[in-house]
Amino acid sequence: MSENQNKIDVVISWVDGNDPLWRSSKAEWEKKIKGIEESNNGDLRYRDWDNLQYIFRGIETFMPWVNKVHFVTWGHLPSWLNTDCEKLHIVNHKDYIPEEYLPTFNSNTIDLNFNRIPGIAEQFLYFNDDMFVIQKSEPEDFFVNGLPRDMAVISPSPVFRDVICNIETNNIGIINDYFTVNDIRKNKKKWINTKYGKFMLRTIVFSKFSSILGIFEPHVPFSHLKSTMDELWDKEFEALDITCKNKFRSKEDVNEWLFRQWQLLTGKFEPRRWDFGLYMRASDPDGVTALLTNPGHTHLVCINDSTLVTDYEDSKKRINKALNDLLPDKSMFEK
DSSP states (O other), X not given: OOHHHXXXXXXXXXXXXXXXXXXXXXXXXXXXXXXXXGGGTSGGGGOOOSOHHHHHHHHHHHOTTOOOEXXXXXXXXXXXXXXXXXXXXXXXXXXXXXXXXXXXOOHHHHHHTGGGSTTOOSEEEEEOTTEEEOSOOOGGGTEETTEEEEOOOBOOOOOOSSHHHXXXXXXXXXXXXXXXXXXXXXXXXXXXXXXXXXXXXXXXXXTTSSSOOOBOOOOSOEEEEHHHHHHHHXXXXXXXXXXHHOSSOOTTOOOTHHXXXXXXXXXXXXXXXXXXXXXXXXXXXXXXXXXHHOOTTOOEEEEEOOTTOSOXXXXXXXXXXXXXXXXXXXXXXXX
């Protein structure tokens, strides 16, 4: 494997929901488009927790081997960002998203085009702006011999009348066009694996069906191969093109999970412990603080905002204090 193929990049996407120019542009497009799903387009989705710097601190402290961080934004930048940092590549949407899809307020459009980022490595990790590294991690935790590390679990997709459930259904529809549970049986040791703990039982039960009922999504930074994204754009251009033409999230969309699911079904991955990364709710600051204080086997955490947060200011203060206790020193990415 060449030196370039060994490199691992990070992509972080971020939107400053307080930027007046961005808000004005978004409002103009909201007037033009009917039927926008409010549950996926309200201010809550863009609420700032003032803790983006801890993603960068975690990467520098616990993943110093990262080659490059591609910071993807609409054009706005945090005031504290060190734009001269050699490891930082600032990426404007217009730098990599085809012009016919811009402007976009659809996170799926932003995600589906990462393979077009100039200079991006074949191996990269994708962080949402609520995902953090909380203890030392090695390259082999994310890629082994060019294959992503992941957990593969069959798990029926939830069924609700909301956008994300429709997106999951669209993804699995495509997966079932190309694969069956026989493809899972071909890689049985990767799917029926004790690293997944009790989640392994789901695969045992639901692999008895001929179709794939769903894939468990752990909501942590995923390991991606650029070549997988290139392949899906070739095979499923129409589905990805339709998504990218939607200015806002839509029930017609597919999302980034499709690339991960494709890697799993083709067997292009190696198993990893189920608790290497965990999903936590920002509505549970006690639980978040406990994990950050004693992470155990967990190296990555998603601290997810939602309508369940009843006291935003208090939760933000407590969570950010715990992050600062873990990562008190400025990184090279900060001024």
